[in-house]
Amino acid sequence: WYKNGTCFRKIAFPPVPGVSTISGNRGRSGQTSCRVGPIFRVISLFTRSLFVQNQTIHGLSEKPRCRLALLHRTEPPRTFDSASYVDELNNRLLAKKLQFKGHEEEGYKAFVFDPRGVPLYKNLRILSRVAVLFGIHGAGLAHSLFLQEGHSALLELYCADRQAGNGHYKTIVAMMGLSYSSLSSTMCKGFDPGVVAGAAIKLIPETTKADCLP
Numbered sequence: 001w002y003k004n005g006t007c008f009r010k011i012a013f014p015p016v017p018g019v020s021t022i023s024g025n026r027g028r029s030g031q032t033s034c035r036v037g038p039i040f041r042v043i044s045l046f047t048r049s050l051f052v053q054n055q056t057i058h059g060l061s062e063k064p065r066c067r068l069a070l071l072h073r074t075e076p077p078r079t080f081d082s083a084s085y086v087d088e089l090n091n092r093l094l095a096k097k098l099q100f101k102g103h104e105e106e107g108y109k110a111f112v113f114d115p116r117g118v119p120l121y122k123n124l125r126i127l128s129r130v131a132v133l134f135g136i137h138g139a140g141l142a143h144s145l146f147l148q149e150g151h152s153a154l155l156e157l158y159c160a161d162r163q164a165g166n167g168h169y170k171t172i173v174a175m176m177g178l179s180y181s182s183l184s185s186t187m188c189k190g191f192d193p194g195v196v197a198g199a200a201i202k203l204i205p206e207t208t209k210a211d212c213l214p
Contacts, residue, residue, distance in 0.1 A: 040175050044145045051121040064129065065151050066212035068093075068200055069113035071135030071143065077160040078136045080189045082112045088193035089200055096201065098213070106214050108204065115143065131208045134200050136188055137162040141169045144178065153179035153203040157196070159188035179203055 068089060072082045089110040093099035099107040108131065115123045127133070127146040134155035135141060144154045154173045158164050164184055173180045181203055185191045 040145055040172060041149075044176070047120075048124060048146070051124060064211040065131045065148065065205075065208045066108050067126075067129045068108060068110040068132040068134070068204070069126070069130045070110065071133060071138075071140045072112050072114035072116075073136050073138055073140060075138070078138060078162060078188050080136070080191065085191075085193050085196055086110045086112050089197040092194070092197040092201060098201065098204070100214070103214075106212075108212055110200070113143075115140065131205055131212070132200050132203050134196070134203075137166060137169070142172070144169060144173055145176065147173075147176070147178055149177035151205050151207050153181070153205060155196075155200050155203055156180070156182040157188070157191060158182060158184040159186065159191070179205060 070082050070086050070089075073079050090099060093108050093110065094101060099109060113126065113130075113133070113135075123143070124146055127143060128148070130147060130152060132153050132155060133141070133144055133147060134157065136157045136159060141154065141156060144152075147154070154169060156169055158166070164182060170180055170182070181199055183191065183196065183199055
């Protein structure tokens with residue numbers, strides 16, 4: 001990532017073996033009892049601060065959090081047709097009057113979030129508008145570090161070779177003060193789109209509704 005000879009004025013490491021895989025103090029198993037603490041908040045805030053002078057995301061916290069983002073994943077066996085799940089979720093949002101046809105500026109909207117190859121500052125801007133991040137278990141769910149306490153939630157989908165025993169993101173969101181839920185399936189393509197959509201809608205934080213609904 002960095003050329004030889006690159007120097008850093010400051011560098012910080014979290015006091016655990018990794019950020020994505022939190023394995024210290026049984027964190028890999030998913031510790032919902034972990035107290036909301038400063039470590040991951042500091043990581044998140046510091047990363048955001050690196051781009052605070054970039055006018056394209058200046059004031060990103062002022063944007064309403066009215067989006068439900070399905071994290072796109074392409075590596076088999078943990079993958080499925082992201083577009084079909086987003087379509088089902090948007091249909092459910094419309095039916096429940098949480099989305100309004102012809103009024104894009106009002107209500108909630110689901111979309112496929114693919115962070116690959118996108119500059120970090122752009123992904124931070126996108127995530128600042130997300131009420132619910134959901135997707136198949138994988139390193140991409142570490143983006144939950146940039147969701148907002150009290151205004152965002154994570155829905156984790158366990159399947160194939162990763163089941164509920166892999167609870168590092170459950171631990172992260174507990175330490176970030178976010179809401180969390182999960183679903184499990186033997187095969188990733190075995191998830192019922194309607195069930196996933198229902199679980200995502202159920203996780204929409206009440207604190208976002210004043211800004212997102214007319």
